[in-house]
Amino acid sequence: MTVERAIIAIPMGDAAGIGPEITVRSLAKQEFYNICKPLVIGDAAVLRKAIEVTGVDLKVSTVDSPAAGAYVFGTIDVIDLANIDLTTWEPGKVQAQCGQASFEYVAHAVELAMAGEVAALATTPINKESLKAAKVPYIGHTEMLEDLGNTPDPLTMFQVHSLRIFFLTRHVSVKEAISQMTKERVHDYLIRCDKALQRLGIENRKLAVAGLNPHSGEGGLFGREEMDEIAPGIEAAKLDGIDAYGPVPADSVFFQALNGKYDAVLSLYHDQGHIAAKMTDFHRTVSITNGLPFLRTSVDHGTAFDIAWKNIASSVSMEECIKLAAQYAPKFTRESL
Incomplete structure (x- = not known):
């Protein structure tokens, strides 16, 4: 049975960064046209310049709509917004x-x-300073998608190989993160994580929660957060039917999930989960934004202005980003507003 290839929209990113380069490098590979229909949303002239710089053997075809794309290897279909002035770029x-x-x-x-x-959507890097210079009222993709997708507090998940990681807290100090580790928050996030995995088509979901303290507190010897807040939050989630485990010591839980014991790990703070993902495979770590009415994957790096347009940027993360979008798209459960 042949599965219909999903159309994956690829916003080109900041034209001064590596987005255009890694986009054309990725789409210069046949495999992506075997698994999906990639459609770039960007500036056709910039893409042609990226093709020239990278030396890939591609042509650019402008289309008015996704339905008009041919999606044939060797030609990039692009909805051309023609919004870059190359004379001043x-x-x-x-x-x-x-x-x-x-x-x-x-x-x-x-x-x-x-x-x-x-x-x-499989998104490429954008730049906070460039957005600010343009007086765009967002600092990044998450904030844009939260507003445009009418989704308060979207849930980020990292995936690298078979390891999936959610984050209980985001960009706050470790001290502030600990203050946010309440049983109510753990309970709520486990329900949200389970729903996110379900929407991605994952059945029989097993979720582990990482411990905060060494050995998950060792019964209170090294801290009481696990006993007072984290474990009660896990127990409350179990009562709601969530197959949750932990808190599991953080020095082992990510390895166990990578090897199939758990379908995902709820990391308690930013670096706890980021370090685990990036040490597993820095270049293949992909971010998935959950809770939106649509599926969105993203590279986990920035615009890299220092190496942009020098034909040295790696497209590995972009390739993984497109692959995950193509993998999950046929199973993904869309939600209406």
Whole structure:
């Protein structure tokens, strides 16, 4: 039985960064046209320049809609917003026009996803300073998607190989993160994590919660957070039917999940989960934003202005980003607003 290839929208990212390069490098490989229909949302002239710089053997075809794409290897289908002035464009530098354009690529891709015209977004890097220069009222993708997708507090998941990691807290100090580790929050996040995995098509879901203290506190010898907050939150989730385990000492839980004991781990703070993912495979770590009405995967790196447009940027993370979007898209359960 042949599975219909899903249309994956790829917003081109900041035109001064490595987004255009890693996009054309990825789409210069036949395998991506075997697993999906990649559609770039960007600037056709910039893409042609990226093809010239990287030396890949590709052509660019502009289309008006996802349905109009041919999706044949050797030609990149692009919805051309034509919003970069190459006479003033400078590679590797913060520019307002690039910030504004990168927002427009994402906004258009979201519009297509909300209309069901594309199955998923696989996003390339955008730049906070460029967005600020353009007076775009967002600091990054998450904030854009939260607003454009009408989704408060979207849930981030990292995936690298078979390891999936959710995050209980985000960009806050460790001290503040610990204050947020309440039983109510652990309970709520386990329910949300389970739902996110279900929407990705994962059955019989087993979720582990990482411990905070050495040996998960060793019965209170090394701290009471596990006893007072984390374990009660896990027990409350179990009463709601969540197959949850822990707290499992953080020095072993990620290894166990990578090897199949758990389907995902709830990391308690930013670096706890980031270190585990990036030490597993830095270049193949992909971010998935859960809770949106549509599927979104993303590279886990920035615009890399220092190496942009020098034909040295690796496309590995972008390739993994597209692969995961193609893998989950046929199973993904869409939610309406």
